[in-house]
Amino acid sequence: MSHLSNIVKKEVKELLTPGSIASVLLMVILFACLGGLIGDEVSKSTVMPTIGVINSDEQTIVTEDGEWDAYEFLKAFYINSGDKRITPENVGNFVMKMDKEDILKQMESTGASVVLYISDDFKSNIESSIAAHDYDDPAKTYKSGEIAQYYIYTPTGMIGGTVSSSVTGYIITYMNASLSKFIVGNDEAAYIDFVKSPIEGSKTYTFINGESYEGVTPSEISNALTGQTMFIPIIIMIIIMMVGSIVISSMGSEKENKTLETLLTLPIRRATIVTGKIIAAAVVGLVFGVAYMIGMLFYIGSLSFMAIGGTSGIDVGNFGLALGLGDYLLLMLSMFLSIACALGICMILGAFAKNYKSAQTMTMPLSILAIIPMFITMFSGWYGSSDLIRGILFAIPFSHPMMATEALMNGDLTLVVSGLVYMAVFAVVSILITVRLYNSDILITGLSQNKYVEMLSGRNKRKR
Amino acid sequence: MTDALVLSDVRKTYGQREAVHGVSLTVHEGEIFGLIGHNGAGKTTILRMISTILKITSGRIEVYGHDVTKDSDSVRRLISYLPEDAGAYKDMTGRRYLTFIADFFVSGKERDEMVDRGIALADLGDKIDYRIDTYSKGMMRRLLIARAIMTRPKLAILDEVTSGLDVINAYEIREVIREIAKSGVTVVMSSHNMFEVDMLCDRVGMIDQGNLIEVGSPEELKKKYSKDTLEEVFVTAVKGA
Numbered sequence: 001m002s003h004l005s006n007i008v009k010k011e012v013k014e015l016l017t018p019g020s021i022a023s024v025l026l027m028v029i030l031f032a033c034l035g036g037l038i039g040d041e042v043s044k045s046t047v048m049p050t051i052g053v054i055n056s057d058e059q060t061i062v063t064e065d066g067e068w069d070a071y072e073f074l075k076a077f078y079i080n081s082g083d084k085r086i087t088p089e090n091v092g093n094f095v096m097k098m099d100k101e102d103i104l105k106q107m108e109s110t111g112a113s114v115v116l117y118i119s120d121d122f123k124s125n126i127e128s129s130i131a132a133h134d135y136d137d138p139a140k141t142y143k144s145g146e147i148a149q150y151y152i153y154t155p156t157g158m159i160g161g162t163v164s165s166s167v168t169g170y171i172i173t174y175m176n177a178s179l180s181k182f183i184v185g186n187d188e189a190a191y192i193d194f195v196k197s198p199i200e201g202s203k204t205y206t207f208i209n210g211e212s213y214e215g216v217t218p219s220e221i222s223n224a225l226t227g228q229t230m231f232i233p234i235i236i237m238i239i240i241m242m243v244g245s246i247v248i249s250s251m252g253s254e255k256e257n258k259t260l261e262t263l264l265t266l267p268i269r270r271a272t273i274v275t276g277k278i279i280a281a282a283v284v285g286l287v288f289g290v291a292y293m294i295g296m297l298f299y300i301g302s303l304s305f306m307a308i309g310g311t312s313g314i315d316v317g318n319f320g321l322a323l324g325l326g327d328y329l330l331l332m333l334s335m336f337l338s339i340a341c342a343l344g345i346c347m348i349l350g351a352f353a354k355n356y357k358s359a360q361t362m363t364m365p366l367s368i369l370a371i372i373p374m375f376i377t378m379f380s381g382w383y384g385s386s387d388l389i390r391g392i393l394f395a396i397p398f399s400h401p402m403m404a405t406e407a408l409m410n411g412d413l414t415l416v417v418s419g420l421v422y423m424a425v426f427a428v429v430s431i432l433i434t435v436r437l438y439n440s441d442i443l444i445t446g447l448s449q450n451k452y453v454e455m456l457s458g459r460n461k462r463k464r
Numbered sequence: 465m466t467d468a469l470v471l472s473d474v475r476k477t478y479g480q481r482e483a484v485h486g487v488s489l490t491v492h493e494g495e496i497f498g499l500i501g502h503n504g505a506g507k508t509t510i511l512r513m514i515s516t517i518l519k520i521t522s523g524r525i526e527v528y529g530h531d532v533t534k535d536s537d538s539v540r541r542l543i544s545y546l547p548e549d550a551g552a553y554k555d556m557t558g559r560r561y562l563t564f565i566a567d568f569f570v571s572g573k574e575r576d577e578m579v580d581r582g583i584a585l586a587d588l589g590d591k592i593d594y595r596i597d598t599y600s601k602g603m604m605r606r607l608l609i610a611r612a613i614m615t616r617p618k619l620a621i622l623d624e625v626t627s628g629l630d631v632i633n634a635y636e637i638r639e640v641i642r643e644i645a646k647s648g649v650t651v652v653m654s655s656h657n658m659f660e661v662d663m664l665c666d667r668v669g670m671i672d673q674g675n676l677i678e679v680g681s682p683e684e685l686k687k688k689y690s691k692d693t694l695e696e697v698f699v700t701a702v703k704g705a
Contacts, residue, residue: 257551258547261550262547
């Protein structure tokens with residue numbers, strides 16, 4: 001067995017303990033369950049709520065053309081809503097007639113999440129307004145029919161709490177449209193549609209990378225891209241923090257368990273020890289990262305499903321924004337180099353760790369460096385940032401894989417390639433510094449006995 | 465007589481503080497050489513410089529003719545260093561740890577023979593297949609001594625090898641050191657225990673504040689200072705230094 005593989009094997013075995021594997025699996029299961037939970041809530045929110053109707057007296061509106069009844073309208077609306085549970089036979093289980101006495105009790109006993117209370121003067125107001133209609137008197141006012149809405153507030157969180165009221169809003173809108181057409185007369189229905197929206201504004205054209213595309217707006221594209229790529233910066237941040245923590249902790253453990261001195265006197269090159277630790281951390285970090293990615297995909301999948309309004313229906317590939325094989329290779333290379341940079345930084349930080357506890361503290365600067373680009377790329381991105389922010393983004397090596405997807409979709413190869421070159425140089429320099437540290441006394445003595453630290457701390461002067 | 469170890473005017477500076485002041489000494493092949501001195505005298509620093517862990521500020525150290533600064537890879541093939549309070553990877557078994565170390569020296573059948581030798585030296589019975597974090601301090605020391613010796617180093621460097629051990633464990637480890645010296649291994653060890661050094665070592669170097677103040681066999685030193693014990697010699701030598 002080569003020295004390198006011996007070190008790698010030892011490190012991987014140390015890192016992939018049953019405890020660490022169990023904690024990662026637990027995290028994946030948690031993400032997946034969270035996704036499932038959100039998916040269930042979203043599914044619930046897309047079905048029609050059970051609704052109660054208080055139609056105090058006979059409220060059927062009668063004109064020369066026919067009759068319009070709120071309860072009958074709701075039944076027809078529910079049957080045609082697309083909710084597969086509702087049939088003409090069982091629609092009464094979803095749209096229920098109720099009394100105006102003790103509304104709360106009736107809602108609790110039937111499970112209705114909303115009750116529409118059609119006021120006693122609903123019919124008379126509308127019928128009298130129809131009868132009093134006068135084209136020649138613009139100052140004339142008309143009384144509307146009133147429908148009150150009753151809800152029970154239950155703390156069901158972000159999704160469940162908002163659904164019943166928003167769905168009821170849609171129902172009232174459709175009731176209004178139906179009653180408008182009934183009042184004016186079905187012969188004028190098309191004209192009513194025209195009067196309500198005489199301007200046709202649905203045709204949109206958006207230029208993407210110089211090409212014109214019809215039927216899509218920038219916000220729809222942005223929403224679709226966000227849905228598909230928002231998890232990339234999160235995953236990269238998790239992987240960076242994970243491999244960083246692994247390497248620094250490994251160094252801290254070597255010092256705490258007093259195994260480092262033995263390792264340094266074995267007939268192996270210091271560069272081999274450094275490389276072995278880096279390879280093992282990268283492998284384990286990637287394994288954990290992929291596990292997190294799978295969990296995150298479950299979670300993100302449920303969030304995309306939640307995007308009511310239909311951004312998920314947009315295929316960005318139709319607008320020349322899909323990534324090709326070459327783009328994916330560049331993205332992978334970018335991720336690999338950013339991990340190499342993280343490992344280089346961590347090996348340097350780990351060299352100064354006194355023990356496992358101090359090693360954990362040392363992951364803080366790395367975490368900050370991973371979180372900053374994640375937030376910037378998620379909120380404004382490279383193209384929406386000022387020059388100063390761009391400078392900061394470019395200088396932090398972990399930004400580049402986070403920015404790469406957007407840059408590749410925009411055909412900005414210059415940004416991607418310059419980022420790759422920068423990261424390669426950064427990784428090589430940091431690994432060279434690590435090897436130099438491993439060949440120095442600092443690994444054993446720490447910084448306290450370094451002449452430069454003594455000079456900076458002033459201890460040097462006092463001695464003189 | 466072959467020189468196993470030669471230190472020539474070796475100095476070590478930490479920041480602005482000189483911890484070792486121009487130490488020169490020679491250890492002959494097959495000798496057990498003891499370094500004695502109080503805490504912070506510079507014993508561990510000297511052993512670490514010999515072991516290639518710390519850089520020499522000035523001077524020269526040679527192990528069997530190999531310069532520890534210029535030819536550290538060759539030196540590491542010849543030595544075995546057991547630091548004070550050294551540990552092992554706690555999630556490994558004793559056997560796995562010995563195999564891990566042996567893999568850096570030899571492979572195949574030779575590796576297996578080296579591991580078998582280590583297991584015999586450790587003499588831990590079926591505990592050799594237990595995880596190291598279940599070992600007592602004495603068992604851990606036996607395993608580490610076995611690790612240090614199974615590779616058949618030409619020079620074994622042992623720092624406070626019996627420190628913190630009970631009487632029985634300390635006795636057994638001293639016996640192991642005697643045996644390995646008989647097999648031709650040169651031993652350089654540090655200790656606070658003057659009785660131990662007196663019993664074990666062929667020659668002794670006394671270190672005080674980074675200076676080598678005396679070198680000689682225990683008998684020579686006791687005769688020179690007209691004292692009955694090495695401890696009395698050390699106290700007298702330090703006060704007179």
